Amino acid sequence: MNIKYANRMKNIKKSFIREILKVAQNDKVISFAGGLPNARLFPVKKIQAASNKVLTNHGKNALQYSTTQGFLPLREYIANRYNTVCALNVSPDEILIVNGSQQALDLLGKVFLNKGDYVVLERPGYLGAIQAFSMFEPVFKSIPLESDGIDIDLLRKYMNSNKPKIFYTVPNFQNPSGISYSLEKREQTANIIKQTDTVIIEDDPYRELRFTGKKQPTIASFMDNKSVLLGSFSKIIAPGLRMGWIRANPEIIDKLITVKQAADLHSNNLSQRIIHQYLTDNDIDTHIKLISKTYSYQKDVMIDAIKRYFPKEVKYTTPEGGMFLWITLPDKMDSMTLFNKTVEKNVVFVPGLPFYTDVIENNTFRMNFSNSDEDRIIEGIKRIGEVIEKLQTDI
């Protein structure tokens, strides 16, 4: 019995993060690995109240099949929030509800990518996007991130020479680096993309979790009809409901609906209505402030601990929001070697490797600060610092 898989399966590596998360399930392990929100901030009782209201008032409809594009009142809410909070001009017809941003990436890969097409993304780049697009066998070209966003000169050069199908970016508190684009680079990026046939996918799940600095406009606000903007309720409400959305022009949305229908007919109807009910009955901005304040404090604790326990040669980003920061070790030091040592001390993070495509930097790693409380952050950083010092002596 010889089972023959599709050729695309040869390119797919098992997710290293999935393997790390198995280790991290042990309570003894201090994990800076996952991209998990802090569960103690989940509005459990309010979600329960919303669920009861939906099931009491609209139970039969909420449990029946529904439309592929998604629950209209929820699409209206999302469009309206863009229009009031982001100064965009969005209609509910431009919104498709999906199972978290991850599904958005899968559907967009299907709609746009032929084998061998170029995808340009940031270096380091978001692992989930690399995984999703890999299924469609593109060629990745990564462009280095600087402290204020992508290297604009290289972006211009790559756009002209490779004619990519997709440019993928996370402009706010990027996963994995924590870096945000300056206003200038947002506008420059849009202007470069507008002169090409490339579609820009602006993945924006962390936008609302800003700690410091000035709120920046979406790149979409400078774009034309080739802009695809992704959002998610995972970071501001709860990820277990798998609920996100795509905003794009109606022509692209129409293609995405066809593909979404073939992928799973529609997103969970009950959960769409629960989220809409929760948003209707509660002040989401108050909740977002609480999350941002908590994560901001945890970020400060982590950076203070890094300053105290990591050798001064170690570089780190200082994110203005989000859930991650990015560590760069001295050149000769390998983050995978470090990882294998810290696992023995029950501390894990994500080595840089899975965030690279065409160019790899082995001396980097990602740290999540949203899912650990103060004491564990300090203890975990201390243990990692000890191992780094030991490795420095060994080199």
Added chain:
Amino acid sequence: MNIKYANRMKNIKKSFIREILKVAQNDKVISFAGGLPNARLFPVKKIQAASNKVLTNHGKNALQYSTTQGFLPLREYIANRYNTVCALNVSPDEILIVNGSQQALDLLGKVFLNKGDYVVLERPGYLGAIQAFSMFEPVFKSIPLESDGIDIDLLRKYMNSNKPKIFYTVPNFQNPSGISYSLEKREQTANIIKQTDTVIIEDDPYRELRFTGKKQPTIASFMDNKSVLLGSFSKIIAPGLRMGWIRANPEIIDKLITVKQAADLHSNNLSQRIIHQYLTDNDIDTHIKLISKTYSYQKDVMIDAIKRYFPKEVKYTTPEGGMFLWITLPDKMDSMTLFNKTVEKNVVFVPGLPFYTDVIENNTFRMNFSNSDEDRIIEGIKRIGEVIEKLQTDI
């Protein structure tokens, strides 16, 4: 601004059913088109009780990210039910939770299909499978259904000449035809597939909804490790929760997990736990009996009305379970022409066209009996009968 889509999008037609369902949203329209369960049978209060229990006792966990393979107690329940009800020998490691069977088909297409690979399926065949597999640009070969299942001689011939990657079948109360495989044909099918490298996908969402006849074993029970078996909670609990599963050997499950992770990380965590809680606290068999009894009655009403109001030249299947029956008009009559006339009389069904791939029969259509009550079934059939008679006169 020239937006360039992937080549696969050229093959994809907009779902005709989706267009019909828009018409059917009008309450005046009697719809035999959708494949919707009867919403008045949804266990709304029990789902609400389950939801409250989950959120009260495990709220934070239920709202957090979870594992890609799915909630272990739910996988254990599914494995155990196969072992007690279907006399299979299934372990929870062989189960992957997905967003309804539709997502199973998408993931299986990704794991197995290269462009140009052969997919063999029944004629008429399930539209959702045709849509999902089409994304991966295979070549479809359809084999006619007889009253007791697929044409075995043709199946043997196709298997040998085309070396298909996938054989896709719905052996119980098939969608769209309502036809079920005899015991003999189940065993013969398995024996033919076992001698090839073809993977069999046995899609089995209606199994539990049997009205009459003897319960039949799964084809999987005669198969080796190349068997993939699909199941769903959509027809026995509620489809709005988008919850189904794949049962396959651990090697295939491992590939599917990798692909599922790239597609949407994992299925809705809260809904998985709600379904598990509901199954734990209630007797699903009592509920299934109620659904089957209701649909069986509706099927009888539909067939009685067909006998009374359709010309005797019109043929129909008499399903032993499920949600659909299949109508064959006299040869020269086109079901799309019929459809365009009955729409004017506020009655809709699904013309046969979308259920065909390589060979098309224009004189057929699908009728759903699960989602209409007695009076509307009789009135709808009467109106369709009148139009058929008028068309007969015109020919």
